Amino acid sequence: MSQWTGIIGSFCFRAIYAWSSSAPHNWIGLAVFVAILTFVPRCYYGMEHVRRQQVILDHLKLEGPRDGGKVEASVCMAQEVQSRKLEDHDDDVVVVAAYRTALCKARRGGFKDTPAEDMLAPVLKAVVESTGINPAEIGDIVIGTVLAPGAQRATDCRIASFFAGIPETVPLRTVNRQCSSSLQAIADVAAAIKCGFYEIGIGGGVESMTKDAMGLDRKVNPRTQTCQQAADCLLPMGVTSENVAARFNVTREEQDKAALVSHQRAAAATAEGRFKDEIIPVQTKIVDPTTGDEKPVVISVDDGIRPNAALADLAKLKPVFKKDGTTTAGNSSQITDGAAAVLLMKRGLAVKRGLPILGVFRSFAAVGVDPAIMGVGPAVAIPAAVKQAGLELSDIDLYEVNEAFASQFVYCAKVLDLDMEKVNVNGGAMAIGHPLGTTGARATATLLHEMKRRGKDCRYGVVSMCIGTGMGAAAVFERGSSVDQYSYARPISEHNYLSRDAK
Structure with missing residues (x-):
């Protein structure tokens, strides 16, 4: 993402500079150029700051009125790689x-x-x-x-x-x-x-x-004696x-x-x-x-x-x-x-x-x-x-x-x-x-x-x-x-039909 931001930013910089240099009143173009260079980064970093705050706030959830509005931690992305909340x-x-x-x-x-x-x-x-x-x-x-x-x-x-x-x-x-x-x-x-x-x-x-009572009450198939494991089933x-x-x-x-x-x-x-x-x-x-x-x-x-x-x-x-x-x-x-x-x-x-x-x-x-x-x-x-x-x-x-x-x-x-x-x-x-x-x-x-x-x-x-x-x-x-808040079961690759915690 940062790579594409750099490419786009470089392109915009060159386009604005070319326009400001060729304008009939170069001082007007230069003023626009300086304003863009001043405010666009501030807007970008301001938005990024807000986004990061939101990520942090998302890790705190306010429970409903029945629970008295208590704030509790939720699973962050790093923890979720290791484990999953049982409430999930x-x-x-x-x-x-x-x-x-x-x-x-x-x-x-x-x-x-x-x-x-x-x-x-x-x-x-x-x-x-x-x-x-x-x-x-x-x-x-x-x-x-x-x-x-x-x-x-x-x-x-x-x-x-x-x-x-x-x-x-x-x-x-x-x-x-x-x-x-x-x-x-x-x-x-x-x-x-x-x-x-x-x-x-x-x-x-x-x-x-x-x-x-235990025990067979039927006649045994005579073929059973031709297969040792089959015969052993009757032991x-x-x-x-x-x-x-x-x-x-x-x-x-x-x-x-x-x-x-x-x-x-x-x-x-x-x-x-x-x-x-x-x-x-x-x-x-x-x-x-x-x-x-x-x-x-x-x-x-x-x-x-x-x-x-x-x-x-x-x-x-x-x-x-x-x-x-x-x-x-x-x-x-x-x-x-x-x-x-x-x-x-x-x-x-x-x-x-x-x-x-x-x-x-x-x-x-x-x-x-x-x-x-x-x-x-x-x-x-x-x-x-x-x-x-x-x-x-x-x-x-x-x-x-x-x-x-x-x-x-x-x-x-x-x-x-x-x-x-x-x-x-x-x-x-x-x-x-x-x-x-x-x-x-x-x-x-x-x-x-x-x-x-x-x-x-x-x-x-x-x-x-x-x-x-x-x-x-x-x-x-x-x-x-x-069971505590997280499950630490080791991941396996197959035959996990009944438990999501082990994924």
Whole structure:
């Protein structure tokens, strides 16, 4: 710009000088020439001074009368290169409510006589009522579930939505990505909101492992035996646990110690009331198997936790899947019943309605791994999701990594060099339980409520799990109320579908 100003100025100077020299009264032309040389630069520099003042004033904005006319700094251009104000990201997807039921032992716990729809309905109702939204505004409900026949469970979930008081105009569907089903449901809702399909949605999960047993009930395609990876998809999950332990030298002692820590942490969290903010009490019934008598109960506490667990007792348990193996009932996840739900919406809408933001959904990644060692999934998925969010593993303050089996949990934590003081701080699936379709949403609720308790020192959290048939999934959340004025997420070049902050 300055180059063109010089060229134009030089041209004008020569033209005026030539005219003044050839004029019949040279003194008149000279006077005009001097006047132009005197006033034009002053006008130019005066305008430039005003422009610079305006730039400075633009960096101070006067808020409206409701805010008392307070003046505050805005982002200047230099800062904007480094970061972007969160107020510019009204289309961020945020979590405003996350609840779960207590998790109970299948076939002998608190929900053994409770249908899936009666577990799901209370958490759906809770996320709606706690936020005060009109349920008719919900754009979609996506529920993760695994074991029940698809059409049957889809019907159960639709029934649950009516039990929760959600109107018929709100659609619902189920999703099955095995152990990550409800995390996938949350990611699906977040993606739909980000795309503008709707502004409010619920992602959740439900599983009754009492009613719906694990295992295939159909004839296996004989072609499966011609492809090793296809055949490995049919391996019992416990066998894949043994494969991980053998291939990566995870000892029995390491596994039992991990199980003990899980029970100790879960017991402490329960005793200190750390789960109360996330658990919705459920009114249900317990049926006496001998008399058939029904007893009304309120279930509000996870019933699989063993406060008195001891390493010596765990060491006495026999391997389940391999004669000389290391995987036992004590260092595996518990077969469990339960449900969970998460309400998501755009940040701008949440702020407009004055809703507290539990967390910001930053990224999601699902990856594939060798089916024979399916438990290594989190070791691949966590770095993928963290990179997608524009972060490093060192930026993550808290992890919820599903403890499908101690072998795979220990391996993933070890290979990623995770600080175990940041991982499953309130225990995991070996103590609390692993209702397959519920786990992702349960872990999300636990993570976000713990991040809220920890405050400003806990900014980023990860939820992850391994997935049967050889996959892993992970999601990154940012604690909503901990976000400062600027985002310092590192820029990335691809796969940034859900977060503008990372650009």
